[in-house]
């Protein structure tokens with residue numbers, strides 16, 4: 031049986047929503063600090079395991095930090111040639127960086143370890159449009175079929191002594207492979223929809239039932255709600 | 268009883284090329300018909316035409332006594348016809364085995380819980396109850412084949428159209444598959460390159476070649492023939508190297 035991710039999903043959603051609405055820099059920095067602290071205390075292993083992924087994000091955020099100050103008008107802080115960085119811009123950049131970092135940390139802490147299937151199951155409980163859920167579940171099912179197909183193509187090319195290099199021919203071969211993949215995917219999609227019709231499919235998918243939420247799950251969700259409320263109140267004060 | 272499937276001078280073209288030419292066929296309620304023929308002969312196309320997935324250029328398909336031309340007419344008969352696709356990955360589109368088998372019963376108006384119950388019973392009937400919670404994409408080819416069949420049988424069809432059912436199935440699972448199909452009450456059309464399977468299950472055969480169906484015999488005489496076999500090596504034999 032796969033794990034029940036509904037509580038984690040609910041907690042992450044509640045907290046991320048609250049963080050996304052923050053407007054004051056001090057609250058956002060406070061939220062970031064407490065998330066880091068909480069993570070280090072309770073989920074140290076998880077943070078370490080996803081260190082690389084988090085670092086990738088921080089590099090992107092550095093870009094925001096470097097460019098945003100120059101695009102917001104306000105009191106000048108310093109200038110680089112014709113570009114003027116404003117105090118408001120720096121504050122805005124820090125706010126954005128703090129909020130995004132907190133949100134990603136929260137998602138990492140609650141959901142990074144999740145099996146894709148468990149996540150899809152939990153999403154079924156969320157009020158999401160059915161076509162989106164079907165898309166997620168079909169992606170889960172066929173991702174490995176498509177990647178196996180691609181690996182077989184690559185191995186077949188390798189078996190016939192094809193070695194990728196930075197030549198025009200390599201690009202052409204890669205293009206052919208991509209085209210082949212696309213055509214196969216399209217005709218597979220046709221056959222899948224035929225298989226659904228053959229079994230009288232009308233868009234409904236069966237799903238394994240999930241157990242009822244436990245007291246502990248309710249407590250976790252309650253704690254997240256209180257945390258979210260606290261952040262929102264602090265932000266408005 | 269009316270014949271579940273009657274094809275009358277059915278012709279099909281694919282991409283402008285004729286694949287089936289004026290094929291006629293009657294499948295009686297307990298018929299077990301084998302269709303054999305070389306690759307590309309149009310066997311899969313024939314089964315698709317019976318399901319209404321392939322539009323014919325001329326001729327008719329009649330299912331359970333009703334001539335079907337429109338999608339709606341085919342749709343009303345599909346619950347009673349199980350079609351095993353040649354490629355299992357086309358047919359198994361749910362993440363787990365039990366959910367996939369429950370897909371058909373759910374479409375027939377069962378509740379989610381009932382559908383899952385029927386699915387588990389069907390898997391047990393096929394002797395693969397242990398696969399229920401497994402992820403479909405982690406099954407072996409032979410396991411997938413059995414799960415596909417379970418998905419059809421869960422709908423209690425009266426006709427099975429089997430496109431290479433033994434493809435990728437080992438001897439043990441093959442025996443299981445045959446036992447289940449022997450116990451199936453309805454009519455069956457099987458497309459297979461597996462002579463042993465055809466000789467065991469079919470009561471008549473047709474050869475599809477050049478777009479036409481011809482009468483064919485199933486060889487059932489005991490002629491002495493040689494064929495290679497693979498046996499496990501006897502470990503207890505002291506002389507074995």
Ligand SMILES: Nc1ncnc2c1ncn2[C@@H]1O[C@H](COP(=O)(O)OP(=O)(O)OP(=O)(O)O)[C@@H](O)[C@H]1O
Nearest residue numbers: 281282286304305306307308309310311312313353
């Ligand atoms: N998707 C398609 N689009 C166009 N033509 C097709 C398509 N699939 C098959 N054909 C053509 O239709 C003809 C019959 O194909 P079909 O798949 O019915 O053969 P088959 O008897 O099932 O062969 P096999 O034993 O290889 O499964 C072939 O000549 C093939 O080229």
Ligand SMILES: [Mg+2]
Nearest residue numbers: 310311353430
């Ligand atoms: Mg075929």
